[in-house]
Amino acid sequence: MSQQPYYLRAGATATRLNKIIGWLARHGVSLLGSAEMSVPGRTSGRMQRIPVNPHAYEGAQYLVSARGHSQWVRNMRVAGGGELRVGRRTRAFTAVEIADDAQKARILRAYLERWGWEVNQYFQGVTAKSTDAELLAACPDHPVFRITVGG
Numbered sequence: 001m002s003q004q005p006y007y008l009r010a011g012a013t014a015t016r017l018n019k020i021i022g023w024l025a026r027h028g029v030s031l032l033g034s035a036e037m038s039v040p041g042r043t044s045g046r047m048q049r050i051p052v053n054p055h056a057y058e059g060a061q062y063l064v065s066a067r068g069h070s071q072w073v074r075n076m077r078v079a080g081g082g083e084l085r086v087g088r089r090t091r092a093f094t095a096v097e098i099a100d101d102a103q104k105a106r107i108l109r110a111y112l113e114r115w116g117w118e119v120n121q122y123f124q125g126v127t128a129k130s131t132d133a134e135l136l137a138a139c140p141d142h143p144v145f146r147i148t149v150g151g
Contacts, residue, residue: 005069006141008122021051028087037063039075039082047083048075053118054084054147057110063095064111065143066119073143084149095145104144105135 010018025036035054038047050072055062065073076082081094098104112120112128120127126138 006124007068007070010067018051022049025051025086030086035084035086037072037082037084039072040079042075042078048072052084053115055107055111055114057107061093061147061149062098062107062111063145063147064108064115066115066122068122068141069143076145081147084147091149093147093149095147098144098146101136101139104139104142105132107144108135108138108142 021031021034022036024031025034033053034051036049037052038049040046041048048071052063052072055064063076076095077097080096081092084091084093098107108126109128109130112123112126116128123138123142126134130138
């Protein structure tokens with residue numbers, strides 16, 4: 001029995017909000033650290049844009065997919081990097097997916113402490129206050145990439 005990877009597609013309201021946040025980032029307005037990420041499409045090669053919340057944890061930067069195995073995640077796995085933009089400042093980055101669930105769980109907890117007010121609804125009941133076991137169980141549903149800017 002094959003199970004599809006978790007992916008919560010954005011509804012109409014979330015899509016409109018993402019367009020606004022992306023537009024703001026392109027025009028130099030970062031909402032609490034948000035940026036617009038561009039990553040080449042895995043089949044088209046065209047840059048796909050989406051607003052993201054780069055997350056700093058223990059001296060490194062991460063991108064967490066709150067909605068699961070989304071299109072940007074699939075594109076990132078092929079491309080291995082992209083660009084972050086706020087206004088005229090564009091920073092290229094390389095990305096490596098975190099495979100170790102114990103490490104991912106620590107990053108997810110810190111991410112949910114910072115961004116939970118915005119993303120808890122996508123984590124199927126898991127929050128920053130969840131047990132270690134609950135966070136570990138959520139790891140397969142939420143890809144995490146360590147990014148290195150300038151790479």
